Amino acid sequence: GRAAERAVETAASVISNINVDLIFGWANQCLSKLDTDLRKAHRLGVSHISFYNLTFEGNTVFARRQKRGILRQMDEELEERFYNYACELLTGFGFEHEEVSNFSKPGYSCKHNWLYWSEGQYLGFGPGAHSFIMAEGHPFGLRYSIPFKMKNYLSDFPKVSGLREMLDVRGYLVENRDGEDWIIEKVWAGLRTKRGVNTQDLSQRAKVRFSPTNLINWGIDNGKLVLTSDGFLHLEKAEWFRETYWATEVTRCFTV
DSSP states (O other): OHHHHHHHHHHHTTOSOOEEEEEEOBTTOOHHHHHHHHHHHHHTTOSEEEEEEOOOOTTOHHHHHHHTTSSOBOOHHHHHHHHHHHHHHHHHTTOEEEETTEEEOTTOOOHHHHHHHTTOOBOOOSTTOEEEEEETTEEEEEEEEOOSOHHHHHHHGGGOOSHHHHHTSTTOEEEOOOHHHHHHHHHHHHTTBSSOEEHHHHHHHHTOEEOOOHHHHHHHHTTSEEEOTTSEEEEOGGGGGGHHHHHHHHHTTEEO
């Protein structure tokens, strides 16, 4: 709406690098409205656009409204049409399609996003914050989160002096991940990006074999996926809408 447009204009008056998030895929959405929103974002001069399809997750307000029939999800075939339309329009505007839902102008690729997509380390501070680091005894990285309750945070956090002591604090949640968990994360994140998945690296670190299934070989033979000589597997962009389908199958290719 106009309020969002004014917010972008205000930000643009003092900041040159701006991202906007757009959501599509609700029932009765029309293509002309999507076209208007995309063109408006381009006209406002933003350097990055995140373009997500509407999902109904867990016990959220939207999910509850969906269950009551107040909200409906768009038909998948129509949703794919909308997605492909947006991809073509944004690339025509000069945006690079670098990840399933992310587009950037040249020189404005989001380093913050690539940190997560590429298994980079990060530290989160404050109640509910998540962190991911490479730590001794955790060959696939250590992911942990701080308790949500402010009372616990204020009483416990100031008392610790190091990582090992901090993770022993009541309420800290540490994810115990093994090689299989790590492969799933890497495949699902990597296939969403233009870089794809380094199958050789995954095989070596998790001590497994990469043996393409018949479906993956079919996909390669029919131009759905590309497997390079140095072991990188990526989806052709025409298949990015079906990334979840392909990621599920690719994880089956890694066997002991």
